[in-house]
Amino acid sequence: MIEVTPTIALEEGEIEMVPIRASGPGGQNVNKVSSAVQLRFDAAGSPSLPDPVKARLPAIAGSRMTKEGVIVITAQVYRDQERNRADAIARLVDLIRRAAYRPPPRRPTRPTLASKRRRLDGKTKHARTKSLRGKPPAD
Template sequence: MLQISNTVTLADWEIEMTAIRAQGAGGQNVNKTSSAIHLRFDINRSSLPAVYKERLLALSDSRITTEGVVVIKAQAYRTQELNKQDALNRLQELIKSVTVVQKKRRPTKPTRASKTRRLEGKKKRATTKSLRGRVV
């Protein structure tokens, strides 16, 4: 069971994890042990609420395929258990990021004081540049 929030949990059958060989340097042992984890999570088949599913499918994340499957590869650690936990944490963070509602941006106007400060700075810069010219 993966706890997303107080009310939302994912069952073990919804998350498919397979052990694969890790990439990169690591000596001869990396060629023998399957310590990396390949996690697959099908959004459409899951028991997530419809709102979560819609928002996840609307994300433009490279980890989500066009079929709606989240693919996470965890190979940062040397042990399979730590990589499993890392993959589950990353899936949990991805789903939690969808639940956060973005605040509406209210456009603001610059204050009168900030406008005058900006114009004073421009005038000062203009005078210093004009004094750099050739003296006649």
């Protein structure tokens, strides 16, 4: 059981981890040791996630989520597989935590009476300036 929030916990069976070879420098070691980890989590089909979290997750996950609703995270920061596994799980938990946060609804506001007056006074002043730039009236 991986605890994400006090109300959300993921089963370890829902997360699939595959060891892969890391890219980048490292010589012979990088060619023969699979130290990187690719984590796959089916967010769309997960019974552990509530529907509002599933709805917000694609926007937060971005390109890490496939069209089928599977989150793919590749961890290759560390040189050993165990630390990369822990890093991948921590990144998944962080993603789900951010999706679990429900932003407060926006309450529409109205302009105050003083701000309306300031706007109208500014318009009047601007109109007066413009009218003074015209031709003088013929007598």
